[in-house]
Amino acid sequence: MGSGIRTASYGAQESEPGHWDYIVIGAGSSGCVMAEKLSADGKSRVLVLEAGGEDNFWNRLPKGVAKLVKDPRKIWLYQVTQPRETGSDAAEFWIRGKGVGGSSSVNGMIWSRGEPADYDAWESRHGATGWNAGSMTQALNALEDHADGAGRFSGSGGPVHVDPQVHSHPLAARMIEAGAALGLRPVRDLNAQTGPRVGLYSHNIKRGLRQSAAGTFLAPARHRPNVEVITGAAVQRVVVADGRASAVDASISGRSRRFSCAGEIILCTGALETPLLLQRSGIGDGASLHRAGVAPLIALPDVGRHMSEHLSLSMPYRLRGSGAAQLGVHRSLTGTGKYLAMLRWATRRDGIMATGPFEVGAFDNVHHADGRVDAQYYLGAYSFAVGSDNDPVPLDRIDPRPGLTILGSLLRLTSKGSLHITGPDAGDAPVIEPNFLATQHDQESAVALVRRMRRFVHAPPLGRHVGTEEVPGRAVASDADILAAFRRLSSCGLHATGTCRMGSDAASVVDPRLRVRGLERLRIVDCSVIPGHVTGNTNAPAMALAWRAAQLVLDDRP
Numbered sequence: 063m064g065s066g067i068r069t070a071s072y073g074a075q076e077s078e079p080g081h082w083d084y085i086v087i088g089a090g091s092s093g094c095v096m097a098e099k100l101s102a103d104g105k106s107r108v109l110v111l112e113a114g115g116e117d118n119f120w121n122r123l124p125k126g127v128a129k130l131v132k133d134p135r136k137i138w139l140y141q142v143t144q145p146r147e148t149g150s151d152a153a154e155f156w157i158r159g160k161g162v163g164g165s166s167s168v169n170g171m172i173w174s175r176g177e178p179a180d181y182d183a184w185e186s187r188h189g190a191t192g193w194n195a196g197s198m199t200q201a202l203n204a205l206e207d208h209a210d211g212a213g214r215f216s217g218s219g220g221p222v223h224v225d226p227q228v229h230s231h232p233l234a235a236r237m238i239e240a241g242a243a244l245g246l247r248p249v250r251d252l253n254a255q256t257g258p259r260v261g262l263y264s265h266n267i268k269r270g271l272r273q274s275a276a277g278t279f280l281a282p283a284r285h286r287p288n289v290e291v292i293t294g295a296a297v298q299r300v301v302v303a304d305g306r307a308s309a310v311d312a313s314i315s316g317r318s319r320r321f322s323c324a325g326e327i328i329l330c331t332g333a334l335e336t337p338l339l340l341q342r343s344g345i346g347d348g349a350s351l352h353r354a355g356v357a358p359l360i361a362l363p364d365v366g367r368h369m370s371e372h373l374s375l376s377m378p379y380r381l382r383g384s385g386a387a388q389l390g391v392h393r394s395l396t397g398t399g400k401y402l403a404m405l406r407w408a409t410r411r412d413g414i415m416a417t418g419p420f421e422v423g424a425f426d427n428v429h430h431a432d433g434r435v436d437a438q439y440y441l442g443a444y445s446f447a448v449g450s451d452n453d454p455v456p457l458d459r460i461d462p463r464p465g466l467t468i469l470g471s472l473l474r475l476t477s478k479g480s481l482h483i484t485g486p487d488a489g490d491a492p493v494i495e496p497n498f499l500a501t502q503h504d505q506e507s508a509v510a511l512v513r514r515m516r517r518f519v520h521a522p523p524l525g526r527h528v529g530t531e532e533v534p535g536r537a538v539a540s541d542a543d544i545l546a547a548f549r550r551l552s553s554c555g556l557h558a559t560g561t562c563r564m565g566s567d568a569a570s571v572v573d574p575r576l577r578v579r580g581l582e583r584l585r586i587v588d589c590s591v592i593p594g595h596v597t598g599n600t601n602a603p604a605m606a607l608a609w610r611a612a613q614l615v616l617d618d619r620p
């Protein structure tokens with residue numbers, strides 16, 4: 063093996079018959095939107111290849127998220143290779159949704175649109191021509207069927223039902239008042255405003271059921287005669303011939319199959335998998351590919367670089383005082399209360415089981431000098447059994463005692479991470495280096511966030527109910543101690559972006575029409591192309607990105 067290049071162990075290749083105009087790889091938030099939009103006029107044949115399986119009951123029950131995030135059939139587990147502290151073990155795992163709907167089928171269902179200034183920066187700072195507040199607002203509005211109707215930042219009649227008031231509880235009003243006491247603007251709909259604000263989260267939940275990308279977009283599309291969806295099809299690599307993407311090799315039930323494409327191949331495998339899939343296909347940094355035993359075909363060194371994440375710390379508190387037991391939702395999430403809550407959901411499709419992990423949310427500025435939002439809070443009226451890993455939301459370990467959780471996320475970190483393959487096979491574990499808290503700015507932001515969360519929970523009228531802080535604990539008080547605790551106990555925000563960033567510069571991985579540079583007929587449409595910050599959750603932006611991208615693809619149809 064003098065060249066150092068290993069041949070991936072795909073076994074014998076069987077060619078699949080079929081003449082596809084588009085092959086969409088990955089049926090997640092963006093992939094399902096692409097499949098629906100590209101097939102809608104019936105003129106193109108669309109094949110969707112998804113590594114995971116079909117939805118089940120737990121995907122549809124909103125609180126089913128507790129089971130899903132522990133089920134290896136429903137999630138991908140990516141082991142982070144870089145330890146949080148020098149000398150400690152690398153023990154962190156990142157999860158992503160697996161199966162139709164992708165991460166939208168296992169996520170917290172918080173519908174968060176990001177801020178218009180985020181999208182304007184994609185265009186003005188990152189060269190993503192055409193991607194700005196105007197075009198993304200248009201796409202987001204088109205997606206929505208908002209319970210309050212159409213507005214400047216809401217749509218009506220679209221496929222995704224958005225409800226700004228899914229579920230409330232006795233502590234929620236006090237949480238919102240505490241945020242207001244801190245200077246955050248109390249709002250009915252967190253998406254209708256920008257800037258520091260507090261309110262109930264909007265959710266993509268309809269009549270008590272999760273609205274995943276699979277149910278909303280793929281289900282109607284797959285009944286069309288021009289659409290085929292194959293689940294259990296893990297794509298190993300894109301085949302490049304004569305300067306264009308011509309086919310994909312997928313493993314199905316242990317057999318390797320080749321699917322040829324007459325038109326375009328569209329990667330929608332998410333911000334972690336898409337750069338790895340490109341690298342396995344020989345697209346990336348030449349030296350790094352060579353080290354991994356893959357023959358370099360297209361030199362694109364930024365594949366797998368510039369990874370942004372939202373870094374989060376979950377802080378559980380005990381509730382105190384005589385009325386504490388009535389305030390929290392712990393009784394509906396544990397013991398017999400849980401069964402009663404399930405019964406209520408089964409008969410009325412409402413209550414605590416009909417919502418995600420957190421009801422109350424807020425956006426804040428904790429450190430950036432420009433005053434724009436750089437932090438997000440998630441508040442729940444329960445706490446959980448604390449483990450050494452400080453699992454952010456272990457919904458299977460709810461503490462039966464009254465509690466409260468505030469989870470804070472840093473949204474505009476300046477540290478960038480990377481990921482790359484170590485071998486040619488999909489089974490070769492990648493190297494993942496988030497590089498969290500590498501800059502002074504990010505370190506100061508982490509300390510500011512913890513101090514601000516403490517002020518939040520102790521602000522009136524919430525403060526009088528709040529007792530012991532369980533993580534990191536009141537003894538952690540100096541800046542140095544808070545930073546050390548944050549480094550050790552924080553978790554990724556499940557919002558990775560930027561690993562195949564779009565831009566107008568030659569070093570960007572895709573151009574603003576999302577075409578991979580250096581070859582024809584390969585596009586990327588998922589969170590990996592997002593070039594700048596999203597100051598909020600990433601499901602709605604991923605769907606909006608695909609909504610607009612599908613139109614770009616159709617505009618280029620021969």
Ligand SMILES: Cc1cc2nc3c(=O)[nH]c(=O)nc-3n(C[C@H](O)[C@H](O)[C@H](O)COP(=O)(O)OP(=O)(O)OC[C@H]3O[C@@H](n4cnc5c(N)ncnc54)[C@H](O)[C@@H]3O)c2cc1C
Pocket residue numbers: 087088089090091092093111112113114131157158159160161162163164165166168169170171172173174295296297298330331332333335339418556557558587588589590599600601602604
């Ligand atoms: C547990 C969790 C909770 C979250 N909570 C929220 C929330 O409340 N609100 C919010 O807005 N965002 C949330 N997010 C983030 C959001 O859901 C994701 O950012 C978004 O869904 C990503 O969309 P995507 O299309 O880029 O990728 P995904 O939706 O992850 O889709 C990728 C798809 O590709 C498939 N795939 C991967 N590799 C292959 C392969 N080799 N071959 C074939 N198929 C493959 C996967 O199985 C998956 O179906 C959460 C994410 C997670 C994981």
